[in-house]
Structure formats: C-alpha cells, structure tokens
Amino acid sequence: MPSPDRESDVVALVVAAGRGLRSGQPVPKQYAQLAGTTVLRRTLQALSATGRFSRIAVVIHPDDRLVYEEAASGLPGMTPPVEGGPTRQDSVRLGLEALASDPPGLVFIHDAARPLVSAALVARILNAAGPSHGVVPALPVSETLKRVHSNTIAEDVAREGIWAVQTPQAFPFGAILEAHREAQAFGRSNLTDDAAVADLAGLPTHVVAGDRLNIKLTTPADFRMAELLLERLMETRIGHGYDVHAFAVGSAVTLCGISISHEAKLHGHSDADVGLHALTDAVLGAVAEGDIGDHFPPSDPRWKDAPSAQFLAFAVERVRSRGARLVNLDLTIVCEAPKIAPHRAAMRQRVAEIAGLCTDRVSVKATTSERLGFTGRREGIAAFATATVQVPAGEPPEVPA
Structure with a gap:
C-alpha cells in the first residue's frame, strides 16, 4: 500500500447519494441552494481550496448525474462520479472500489452535507494520520442528555466520554476498503459512519478535535444556521x-x-x-x-x-x-x-x-x-x-x- 505521507497520495471521497428527506428542501439537500450556491458545490470548493487532495471523487445517486455535473462544473481535480447504493455504507464502499484501480495512500471520506469544512480541520486530521489507524474529528457533548420515550423523560444518560463524531474521516485506503468488504460479507450494512466499519474490522481510530462550525445540514434549522454563518463570513x-x-x-x-x-x-x-x-x-x-x-x-x-x-x-x-x-x-x-x-x-x-x-x-x-x-x-x-x-x-x- 502506498505511504500516506505524501499529499499527492491523499484523495477526498464525498458521499452525495442520499435524498435528505428531513431537510425540507424541494430537491436532495446536497443540491439545495445555500447562499446562492448548491451545498455540494460549496463542499467541493472547500475541500479543493485546502490544496491537500490530489483528486476528489463524488458518489452520487443515479438520478442526479445532470445536477451533479452542474454542481461540479469547472472545479479542479474532479474524477468521474460514481453511482452509489441504497445505504450510505454501500455508497462509500462503491466509491472506494472505484478508486481501487489507482489507490491512494490515504482517503478522506466526507459527507456532502458538511459544506463548512475548514482547511485547519483537514490539516489537523492529516497530521494525525498514519498507515495503521484511522482519524476522525469529534466534539465532546456538553448538553445534558436524556433518554425520552413518548415525549417523556425516561432516564438520564451520562455524558462523560460521549463525543459527537464529524467528517471528514481519514483512513489508510487499503485497510478501509477491506473493512468495507468484510462488513458487506458479514451482512453489516447499516453502520452509521466509517469509523464503525473500521472498528468492526479491528482497525483502530484516533480522535482529533472537531470544529463546531463544521455542521451537518439535516433539518431546515441547519440550513438557516449555515446561511447565517456564511453571511458573517x-x-x-x-x-x-x-x-x-x-x-x-x-x-x-x-x-x-x-x-x-x-x-x-x-x-x-x-x-x-x-x-x-x-x-x-x-x-x-x-x-x-x-x-x-x-x-x-x-x-x-x-x-x-x-x-x-x-x-x-x-x-x-x-x-x-x-x-x-x-x-x-x-x-x-x-x-x-x-x-x-x-x-x-x-x-x-x-x-x-x-x-x-x-x-x-x-x-x-x-x-x-x-x-x-x-x-x-x-x-x-x-x-x-x-x-x-x-x-x-x-x-x-x-x-x-
């Protein structure tokens, strides 16, 4: 496997095949407008602007090729899009398989719905990367946590040691590809992020400080928050x-x-x-x-x-x-x-x-x-x-x- 030490061996894989049903947008959320530009284009621009990636690959829904081409038009370093699968995990695996013919040393797997990813965060993840472990950014949970049933508090949940994990998540390419293949072979297809896939395969994952501005756009309130942040920037x-x-x-x-x-x-x-x-x-x-x-x-x-x-x-x-x-x-x-x-x-x-x-x-x-x-x-x-x-x-x- 190539060494991940050289920046030329680092590829970004952006997952953009979902439908985003909770976003309240008239189109899949990655193609919704955010301050006059689609979410996906903002995400791709942010990653490209870091100067850290030799290539950027995007996994898309089969129905979205035309809107994808418009969103990615003119951006440097883009590879042909890859059609995703029914789950996020399937889409990531298919994206990794498409990269396998020219494998990088390190792959950053990122959600298209996080358009405010910063160069500082990417650098922090890259600096912590290595050939035998993954790296994820995360934030310690600060709010009091409650388990709720039928709109009634059922019990308190201890927040000590609880962290909210973000993307991009970086892994040695060969290891995370094999981890996804193993998860598919064992019928584990609903793991919520790639760190969970890595854990199932025994690949250790290190944590670095995340960024509170690196929000994931899920609900209409998230879109409004991102609009406000962009206005300030x-x-x-x-x-x-x-x-x-x-x-x-x-x-x-x-x-x-x-x-x-x-x-x-x-x-x-x-x-x-x-x-x-x-x-x-x-x-x-x-x-x-x-x-x-x-x-x-x-x-x-x-x-x-x-x-x-x-x-x-x-x-x-x-x-x-x-x-x-x-x-x-x-x-x-x-x-x-x-x-x-x-x-x-x-x-x-x-x-x-x-x-x-x-x-x-x-x-x-x-x-x-x-x-x-x-x-x-x-x-x-x-x-x-x-x-x-x-x-x-x-x-x-x-x-x-």
Missing part, C-alpha cells in the same frame, strides 16, 4: 462597468439582449450590446477578474457578431466558481433615442435570466445627456453599470472542541 464588493458604442447604418439596436427597432444599429465586433457589456465589466470588476476585452478580445474572430449574453453569463460563472454570490445589478443607459421605457421590463427580465437573479435584483434605468456630448448628438449610446457581489472573506474562523 462574506464581504461585499462592488464592481463598476462602462461601455460606449457608436451608431452605424442599420434598423435596430440590441440592448440587454432585446432587439429594439431604430433608425440605426450599434457598431461593434460582437452584437454591440452596450448594456450587457457594461454589466459584464461590472461583474468582472467586483471579483477582480479583468474586463471583457481580456476574455473576449475584439481581435478574435470567434466573437464577431456574437450575442453578448454569453459574455455576461461567463462573468457570472466566474463569480460562482469562487464561491461568491451575485447580489444585485444596476444599469443606466444614456441616449437620446431610442426610448428605453417601453422595453425596460423585458430588458430586466432578460438580464435576470442570464445572471440567474430574480428581477427584483436587476435595475435598468435610462437618461439623456440633455443634448450634450456624443450621446446628445445622437452619435451613439453609453452605459454605466454596477454589480454587488458577496465574496468569501477567507478561511472561516475555527471553533474547535
């Missing part, structure tokens, strides 16, 4: 965008993806949608990702007559790929003609569709320049835009045991 940034295009011979202009009849068109290498160009620059600016020309240079023939919706969609995806959240878009169009007011509702709706926002988070306004300057002389149209984005402020503070 986000910082607000504002990006500004400006664009201008001159009129040319034509019969319509495209503004915010809407074609508007006019005595001229706007001149540009793409569709010259001055509104979407300004919005694109505002979104890119909020996350310091350059400007529209950096990503879609006018010298590239691929963008000739291209619809500008793809530019804004790209900028929004750059925001989401960083675990950030687009909150609001505000656009001001400056022109004498055409009249914008009759088209504002359609423009707002189209921008909202492209950006994945509700229309009440998109503002489109118009003004004239009182016949001053190039817009006043009806030589072209200008647009100013701002984008408000919430960005992770960095590694969340730990609240260890």
Whole structure:
C-alpha cells in the first residue's frame, strides 16, 4: 500500500447519494441552494481550496448525474462520479472500489452535507494520520442528555466520554476498503459512519478535535444556521462597468439582449450590446477578474457578431466558481433615442435570466445627456453599470472542541 505521507497520495471521497428527506428542501439537500450556491458545490470548493487532495471523487445517486455535473462544473481535480447504493455504507464502499484501480495512500471520506469544512480541520486530521489507524474529528457533548420515550423523560444518560463524531474521516485506503468488504460479507450494512466499519474490522481510530462550525445540514434549522454563518463570513464588493458604442447604418439596436427597432444599429465586433457589456465589466470588476476585452478580445474572430449574453453569463460563472454570490445589478443607459421605457421590463427580465437573479435584483434605468456630448448628438449610446457581489472573506474562523 502506498505511504500516506505524501499529499499527492491523499484523495477526498464525498458521499452525495442520499435524498435528505428531513431537510425540507424541494430537491436532495446536497443540491439545495445555500447562499446562492448548491451545498455540494460549496463542499467541493472547500475541500479543493485546502490544496491537500490530489483528486476528489463524488458518489452520487443515479438520478442526479445532470445536477451533479452542474454542481461540479469547472472545479479542479474532479474524477468521474460514481453511482452509489441504497445505504450510505454501500455508497462509500462503491466509491472506494472505484478508486481501487489507482489507490491512494490515504482517503478522506466526507459527507456532502458538511459544506463548512475548514482547511485547519483537514490539516489537523492529516497530521494525525498514519498507515495503521484511522482519524476522525469529534466534539465532546456538553448538553445534558436524556433518554425520552413518548415525549417523556425516561432516564438520564451520562455524558462523560460521549463525543459527537464529524467528517471528514481519514483512513489508510487499503485497510478501509477491506473493512468495507468484510462488513458487506458479514451482512453489516447499516453502520452509521466509517469509523464503525473500521472498528468492526479491528482497525483502530484516533480522535482529533472537531470544529463546531463544521455542521451537518439535516433539518431546515441547519440550513438557516449555515446561511447565517456564511453571511458573517462574506464581504461585499462592488464592481463598476462602462461601455460606449457608436451608431452605424442599420434598423435596430440590441440592448440587454432585446432587439429594439431604430433608425440605426450599434457598431461593434460582437452584437454591440452596450448594456450587457457594461454589466459584464461590472461583474468582472467586483471579483477582480479583468474586463471583457481580456476574455473576449475584439481581435478574435470567434466573437464577431456574437450575442453578448454569453459574455455576461461567463462573468457570472466566474463569480460562482469562487464561491461568491451575485447580489444585485444596476444599469443606466444614456441616449437620446431610442426610448428605453417601453422595453425596460423585458430588458430586466432578460438580464435576470442570464445572471440567474430574480428581477427584483436587476435595475435598468435610462437618461439623456440633455443634448450634450456624443450621446446628445445622437452619435451613439453609453452605459454605466454596477454589480454587488458577496465574496468569501477567507478561511472561516475555527471553533474547535
């Protein structure tokens, strides 16, 4: 078995095949939105950001392949997903079997429903790992414990020595794979975590301090708690965008993806949608990702007559790929003609569709320049835009045991 000492031998296996029936969400909880991003994507981003894993594998439900592909899109180090089984234990075993053709030295097994896992916790587990034992994070129970029957207290339960175990749980790969195979062979298929599987096989498991922020999303209250935590861990940034295009011979202009009849068109290498160009620059600016020309240079023939919706969609995806959240878009169009007011509702709706926002988070306004300057002389149209984005402020503070 390879030594687990090198970080390149460490793989994360994320279990995401469950249905999450207690979460109160309209979809399986790992695909529910958490502060504008799916739970699974947040979990994968958190693990990837630690820099500790050579690969990340995910076990999914057979019905979830399309939503999984969207959740994992663009993330580094992802391996093809593995279809899970009827129980968590079955899903972990199937995930381990899929890794067996290129076995790592160490595997971290993590629940998809714990999206607030920190780099410090991963490092603490890795530092305690070894070739002959597993490692789990855990928290001592501090509340008074009671055994309850029919809503009536039946007896006290001593809390001394009682710990609440979390994930990720790390094990030498070969040992935990054999432990899962043995459990299946003996018909033990309902063990609640991998430490129990290891114990059944005689593989010792060490405990390190867990993190109280590493909550598991199970109920609607857990989702609300996670939302509150993420709000505290986000910082607000504002990006500004400006664009201008001159009129040319034509019969319509495209503004915010809407074609508007006019005595001229706007001149540009793409569709010259001055509104979407300004919005694109505002979104890119909020996350310091350059400007529209950096990503879609006018010298590239691929963008000739291209619809500008793809530019804004790209900028929004750059925001989401960083675990950030687009909150609001505000656009001001400056022109004498055409009249914008009759088209504002359609423009707002189209921008909202492209950006994945509700229309009440998109503002489109118009003004004239009182016949001053190039817009006043009806030589072209200008647009100013701002984008408000919430960005992770960095590694969340730990609240260890």
